[in-house]
Amino acid sequence: MWDYSEKVLDHFMNPRNVGALDDADGVGEVGSMACGDALRLCFKLDADGRIADARFQTFGCGSAIASSSMLTEMLKGLTLEQAARISNEDIARELDGLPREKMHCSVMGREALEAAMIDYYRRQGREVPCGLLVQDVEICHCFQVSRETIVKTIRQYRLREIEDVTHYTKAGGGCTACHHDIRHLIEEVWQELEAAPAGLVQVELPAAGDERSRQIREVLENDIARALRTDGGDIELVAIRGRRVHVKLTGACASCPSSGATIKGWVEQQLREHVSPDLEVVEEKS
Numbered sequence: 001m002w003d004y005s006e007k008v009l010d011h012f013m014n015p016r017n018v019g020a021l022d023d024a025d026g027v028g029e030v031g032s033m034a035c036g037d038a039l040r041l042c043f044k045l046d047a048d049g050r051i052a053d054a055r056f057q058t059f060g061c062g063s064a065i066a067s068s069s070m071l072t073e074m075l076k077g078l079t080l081e082q083a084a085r086i087s088n089e090d091i092a093r094e095l096d097g098l099p100r101e102k103m104h105c106s107v108m109g110r111e112a113l114e115a116a117m118i119d120y121y122r123r124q125g126r127e128v129p130c131g132l133l134v135q136d137v138e139i140c141h142c143f144q145v146s147r148e149t150i151v152k153t154i155r156q157y158r159l160r161e162i163e164d165v166t167h168y169t170k171a172g173g174g175c176t177a178c179h180h181d182i183r184h185l186i187e188e189v190w191q192e193l194e195a196a197p198a199g200l201v202q203v204e205l206p207a208a209g210d211e212r213s214r215q216i217r218e219v220l221e222n223d224i225a226r227a228l229r230t231d232g233g234d235i236e237l238v239a240i241r242g243r244r245v246h247v248k249l250t251g252a253c254a255s256c257p258s259s260g261a262t263i264k265g266w267v268e269q270q271l272r273e274h275v276s277p278d279l280e281v282v283e284e285k286s
């Protein structure tokens with residue numbers, strides 16, 4: 001028997017925001033009834049571009065209901081840029097934890113959020129920001145789990161065993177026909193992880209005691225690099241020259257056609273918001 005936190009039990013017994021929104025701005029659906037887990041998430045924005053309401057409908061276990069309920073509560077009042085930074089780990093943390101075997105419920109919540117945001121950008125005819133674009137190659141047909149989800153989860157949680165991937169995503173938990181592919185993905189991701197240079201590159205930086213430099217590095221590492229890494233990308237701090245912060249996108253982000261939007265629309269915005277409004281981010285190409 002698994003141990004559930006008080007919050008999980010509360011959100012399961014008294015789920016918040018259940019239902020649909022007739023005039024939703026974005027709708028995302030993941031999973032399927034046939035798999036035993038399905039989630040539909042929708043949101044509505046207010047005039048300022050913040051999420052005014054979020055609702056969910058799910059066919060799943062108590063943890064799926066609790067994760068979806070908590071996610072809809074977390075979304076209210078956020079801009080889409082802020083919402084995009086909610087990870088499945090954040091959902092689990094807000095619930096005071098989920099049993100390892102139930103982490104896939106929080107992953108499903110994050111996936112539904114991504115799908116709803118992609119739906120929103122496409123309805124608006126806007127470019128989908130880097131990091132939300134998913135390649136939907138289905139690896140596990142029993143549970144309809146994509147390659148993207150499996151790869152991201154292996155990277156995020158540093159998984160090494162098929163059994164762990166099943167706990168976090170459900171992939172591989174049925175007929176086992178996909179085990180070969182999952183094993184291959186684990187090997188692929190670990191080859192990449194072990195070959196990658198560690199951490200941010202720091203060149204031409206002011207003295208370590210410089211408070212603004214410290215804050216810039218902190219936001220880049222904690223808020224930005226962490227989010228990009230869940231999608232196979234990364235960012236390097238190349239230099240800080242006056243008010244200009246020179247960075248380089250690496251990994252999957254390096255070849256992304258939306259890298260300019262990521263730099264100006266997200267990285268620069270985050271640094272201005274958290275460090276100083278006069279900062280300008282300059283992208284250095286490889």
Ligand code: FES
Nearest residue numbers: 140141142174175
């Ligand atoms: S295809 Fe993945 S368990 Fe059956």
